[in-house]
Amino acid sequence: MSSVGTLHTPKQVADRRAQAPHTSMFTRMLLRAAVLRRRRAASALLAMIVAAAVATAMMNLYVDVQAKLRTEFRNYGANILIVAKDGQLLPPDALAKVESVLGPKTLAVPFSYAVARTKDGLSVVIVGTDLTRAQQLNHWWKIIPYFDVRLIPEKGWIPPETALVGVRAASVVGPDRHEPFDLSFHGHSITLQPAGSLQTGAGEDSRIYLDQSIFQNWTGVAPSTIEVAANGTVSEVEASIRQLAELLPAADIRPVRQIMEGEANVLNKTRATLYASATLVVLTSALCVLATLIGWVFDRRRDFAIMKALGASERLISGFFAAEAAALGLVGAILGFFIGIGVAAWIGRVNFHTPVIPRFSVFPYILAGSVAVALISAILPIELLRRVQPAIILRGE
Amino acid sequence: MFPRIVYESFRRQARRKLLAGIAITLGVAVATAMIAVATDIGDKINRELRSYGANLVVTPQEDTLDVEVGGVNLKPPSDGAFLNEADLPKIRGTFWHHNIVGFSPMLPVTVRVDSSQLSALSSRDVTLVGTYFNKPLRFGKDDFTTGVRITNPWWKISCGDGRPARPGRAQDSPAACGWPNDDSQNILVGERLAIKLEKEPGDTLGVNGRQLVISGILSSGGAEDDQIVAPLALAQQILGKPGAVRRVYVSAMTKPPDALSARDPKSMTPEVYDRWYCSPYVESIAYQLQEAIPHSHAEQIRQVAQNEGTVLSRIKGLMLLITFAALFASALAVSAAMATAIYERRVEVGLMKALGAGDLSVSAFFFAEALLLAIVGGIAGFSAGALLARQIGRSIFNSQISIEPVLFPIILALAVFVTFAGSAAAIRRAVKFDPVFALRGEG
Numbered sequence: 001m002s003s004v005g006t007l008h009t010p011k012q013v014a015d016r017r018a019q020a021p022h023t024s025m026f027t028r029m030l031l032r033a034a035v036l037r038r039r040r041a042a043s044a045l046l047a048m049i050v051a052a053a054v055a056t057a058m059m060n061l062y063v064d065v066q067a068k069l070r071t072e073f074r075n076y077g078a079n080i081l082i083v084a085k086d087g088q089l090l091p092p093d094a095l096a097k098v099e100s101v102l103g104p105k106t107l108a109v110p111f112s113y114a115v116a117r118t119k120d121g122l123s124v125v126i127v128g129t130d131l132t133r134a135q136q137l138n139h140w141w142k143i144i145p146y147f148d149v150r151l152i153p154e155k156g157w158i159p160p161e162t163a164l165v166g167v168r169a170a171s172v173v174g175p176d177r178h179e180p181f182d183l184s185f186h187g188h189s190i191t192l193q194p195a196g197s198l199q200t201g202a203g204e205d206s207r208i209y210l211d212q213s214i215f216q217n218w219t220g221v222a223p224s225t226i227e228v229a230a231n232g233t234v235s236e237v238e239a240s241i242r243q244l245a246e247l248l249p250a251a252d253i254r255p256v257r258q259i260m261e262g263e264a265n266v267l268n269k270t271r272a273t274l275y276a277s278a279t280l281v282v283l284t285s286a287l288c289v290l291a292t293l294i295g296w297v298f299d300r301r302r303d304f305a306i307m308k309a310l311g312a313s314e315r316l317i318s319g320f321f322a323a324e325a326a327a328l329g330l331v332g333a334i335l336g337f338f339i340g341i342g343v344a345a346w347i348g349r350v351n352f353h354t355p356v357i358p359r360f361s362v363f364p365y366i367l368a369g370s371v372a373v374a375l376i377s378a379i380l381p382i383e384l385l386r387r388v389q390p391a392i393i394l395r396g397e
Numbered sequence: 398m399f400p401r402i403v404y405e406s407f408r409r410q411a412r413r414k415l416l417a418g419i420a421i422t423l424g425v426a427v428a429t430a431m432i433a434v435a436t437d438i439g440d441k442i443n444r445e446l447r448s449y450g451a452n453l454v455v456t457p458q459e460d461t462l463d464v465e466v467g468g469v470n471l472k473p474p475s476d477g478a479f480l481n482e483a484d485l486p487k488i489r490g491t492f493w494h495h496n497i498v499g500f501s502p503m504l505p506v507t508v509r510v511d512s513s514q515l516s517a518l519s520s521r522d523v524t525l526v527g528t529y530f531n532k533p534l535r536f537g538k539d540d541f542t543t544g545v546r547i548t549n550p551w552w553k554i555s556c557g558d559g560r561p562a563r564p565g566r567a568q569d570s571p572a573a574c575g576w577p578n579d580d581s582q583n584i585l586v587g588e589r590l591a592i593k594l595e596k597e598p599g600d601t602l603g604v605n606g607r608q609l610v611i612s613g614i615l616s617s618g619g620a621e622d623d624q625i626v627a628p629l630a631l632a633q634q635i636l637g638k639p640g641a642v643r644r645v646y647v648s649a650m651t652k653p654p655d656a657l658s659a660r661d662p663k664s665m666t667p668e669v670y671d672r673w674y675c676s677p678y679v680e681s682i683a684y685q686l687q688e689a690i691p692h693s694h695a696e697q698i699r700q701v702a703q704n705e706g707t708v709l710s711r712i713k714g715l716m717l718l719i720t721f722a723a724l725f726a727s728a729l730a731v732s733a734a735m736a737t738a739i740y741e742r743r744v745e746v747g748l749m750k751a752l753g754a755g756d757l758s759v760s761a762f763f764f765a766e767a768l769l770l771a772i773v774g775g776i777a778g779f780s781a782g783a784l785l786a787r788q789i790g791r792s793i794f795n796s797q798i799s800i801e802p803v804l805f806p807i808i809l810a811l812a813v814f815v816t817f818a819g820s821a822a823a824i825r826r827a828v829k830f831d832p833v834f835a836l837r838g839e840g
Contacts, residue, residue, distance in 0.1 A: 040740075047733050054726050058719075065715060072711055075704045076449070113466045123464045123471065140699035172462050201454060201698040206463040252589075257618025261551040262449035269445050270712050272793040273438060277431060277716070280785075281723045284427045288730030291420055295737035343722070351714040 030324055033303070040296050045332055047292040051285035052336020052370050053343060056362060058278035060344035064356040066271060068348070070231065073263040075139045078109075078227035080241060081254045088250050089222055097247045102230055102240055109133045110223035112215060116183040116208075118173050125207045126183065128215025128223070131164065137229055141204070145196040146178055162195035164209040170197060173208070183208070190218045234264050286373050293328070293377035297321060304382070305390035314386060321378045329374030333367045340366075399758075403765050413738055414770065420734030421774025422781065424727030425812045429782025429804070431723040434789055435716040437798045441790070442712050443650045443705070447498050448550045451646030452679060452702040455480065455686055455695045469623070470505050470524045479504075479641035482629065484690045488647065489536035491685040496650040496677045499547030501528050502642040504632045508625070510594065511603030523590065525604065525625040527632020532579040545626075546576060548648040552621070554585065554613035556598045574598040574613050579628050583612040587622040605635055647686060647695075651679040653706030731812075732819025735770075739763060739823035746827045747835030756828045763827070767820045768813060775812035779805055 034041045082098065084090045090110075091097075098108045112128040135141055143164065165173065173194075174181040180193045198204055216222065230237050237260065245253045307317050341358040348356030385393070407414050457478035464471040480502075488500055504527040529544030545552055556574035577583035584604070586596055591614045594602065601608045604625065615626055633639050652658070658678035662670055674681055679697045686695035697703075749759050783800045790798030
């Protein structure tokens with residue numbers, strides 16, 4: 001194919017043609033058309049590739065961004081609350097059951113509550129929990145450790161008999177926030193070493209958080225609440241809630257409506273905006289292809305006229321141009337698809353710090369769309385040219 | 398002569414010019430709409446993020462510790478300090494009052510309910526929260542309404558039998574179902590409490606010896622489901638402390654945190670302080686609330702405040718990148734249309750050159766044409782894009798997407814630049830082409 005541009009004497013050309021594998025006239029015409037008008041063919045192909053790439057990127061993003069945003073929304077914390085019914089306790093295997101329903105990746109954190117008294121006789125709420133997981137669930141907790149780095153969540157190790165003290169509780173338990181303090185619960189007292197301060201701007205500021213085992217040894221109170229951050233769409237979360245309600249009849253399973261509705265609201269608006277923008281962008285690039293291809297075919301009205309003058313049937317000519325357009329659409333769609341996946345992955349990495357997973361399921365749509373646009377833009381000018389006498393075109397009028 | 402050539406070119410080749418003009422118009426329209434949406438999306442999503450509720454809380458400076466487990470307040474009722482209700486409208490007078498979407502005061506009171514269903518209740522002590530529902534207030538000459546219907550949009554009122562509340566009904570007759578009036582003696586009962594009490598809207602409930610009408614069942618998915626929610630004035634009467642407010646939740650649109658927002662205002666130089674004070678960071682709004690309300694302490698609710706910045710910047714970043722893609726696609730569409738239009742006119746170029754026109758004047762002719770097309774297409778495209786953006790804003794966000802007028806010259810310059818860039822290569826080739834071949838029709 002590439003040697004055509006460097007033809008030499010007519011004899012050499014004839015020899016080469018004689019040795020060349022036999023191809024049908026139709027295929028040869030297609031290939032020659034692409035090679036001889038390289039520049040125009042390349043610009044048409046470029047338009048096709050860009051359109052297919054943009055469409056691929058948009059479709060990939062549209063599907064994937066919602067999942068990405070959902071993970072961002074999980075930073076708002078729990079969306080399901082499991083609370084023991086009045087006068088009952090959560091069964092000891094409740095946490096295991098929750099994890100069996102929602103999968104081990106779901107964050108489920110048990111909390112137990114009690115009211116203890118300080119040395120001065122003031123009431124303060126104490127909470128027992130898995131502090132490492134509580135921090136993972138509640139990203140917004142601002143924890144200032146009082147000594148070294150042992151409280152860093154990744155290390156997951158809290159020194160024994162220590163507590164996280166809410167910023168407002170700190171002034172109640174003792175004058176010096178670094179000094180150990182005493183608390184009593186129904187006559188049992190304990191000395192706790194403050195490990196750090198906890199600030200959230202909400203109820204947590206007035207509480208003292210301990211590790212669950214220390215809490216239970218001291219008070220004997222078992223967890224009464226499990227907070228769960230379940231992934232998925234609203235209907236998936238609702239399905240999980242129904243499943244949990246069957247497994248845990250002793251508990252009240254509640255969706256945290258504030259979190260769920262806020263998420264649904266923002267997500268819906270974002271999705272709608274994304275959809276509108278994606279439609280606009282895909283439409284523009286389809287129009288770009290249409291304009292370029294129509295120009296391309298129109299430009300070749302002389303080819304059309306010569307073919308017709310040589311006796312080609314209209315069906316053959318239409319078929320020829322259509323095949324050419326379809327081939328262009330096909331090649332453009334394949335190249336554009338891979339570029340588009342690259343663009344989507346790049347956007348994902350830049351914006352969400354995780355690449356967008358390529359979705360090969362959109363490829364058939366891209367392919368069908370590209371070929372359809374290419375065919376439309378080939379057939380339209382042909383229909384116009386059909387009405388014109390070849391002689392008029394050849395005379396250059 | 399020059400203007401006449403340009404004029405005649407437009408007159409005689411109206412169809413072709415129309416095609417190129419349409420391409421430019423469409424490209425500019427999409428670019429305008431996308432830029433408008435991308436610049437406004439931050440504001441729009443910020444407003445939508447307010448459906449997560451308040452991101453600031455104002456408490457009395459010298460408050461005692463909250464003792465609250467599972468929505469039940471164990472603190473002695475008159476313990477601790479209060480804010481003064483009369484100070485609340487001053488929130489409207491702060492520097493960033495346009496960013497404050499709404500606020501709701503809260504006054505929890507522990508009350509005893511009369512009920513025949515004592516067995517279902519572990520104790521007759523229930524928390525009654527006094528608040529604003531949709532209270533008309535006035536600050537200076539500024540009338541506004543605020544309350545939980547604005548700050549807590551996830552609160553839903555039902556009428557017990559699954560019927561959603563019809564807004565405004567409660568005002569007409571006290572027994573009807575709906576949001577209570579702020580100056581009425583009607584209350585909302587949380588849905589779990591209502592089941593335990595076996596009460597329905599329209600029933601009366603004895604609270605500390607008063608017979609109050611239940612105007613609706615409240616479903617919030619939070620602690621309020623076990624509580625009674627009442628107009629603030631009623632809660633103050635029950636507590637016997639007129640004007641008392643325990644805390645105020647403020648819902649404000651904020652700017653995502655950055656390096657400046659986290660700094661301590663006390664350690665800032667005056668210039669930095671001014672910049673910090675005049676940026677709608679959650680920290681600076683908290684600082685201003687503290688200034689506005691005497692003896693108060695304002696703090697961000699980190700669950701809401703810390704996360705909205707991330708969500709906001711993600712969505713903004715996404716729209717920005719998509720806008721780049723849109724700009725790229727429309728620039729390409731315009732370039733392709735221009736290149737095609739010029740390529741088709743080699744014969745004309747050949748004729749002009751054969752008649753003695755220099756390369757420069759031929760190029761100037763084409764660029765003048767391109768400029769005209771770009772300006773006409775740019776103006777038409779800008780108006781179409783503005784309409785498109787408005788339509789998007791109205792159908793998705795139920796509010797206008799405003800187009801900055803400063804965008805117009807930028808868009809126009811962009812259109813001219815892209816049209817020139819798209820034409821340049823084609824013009825160069827057309828000018829370089831040998832007039833003999835062009836006129837013979839070879840090429």
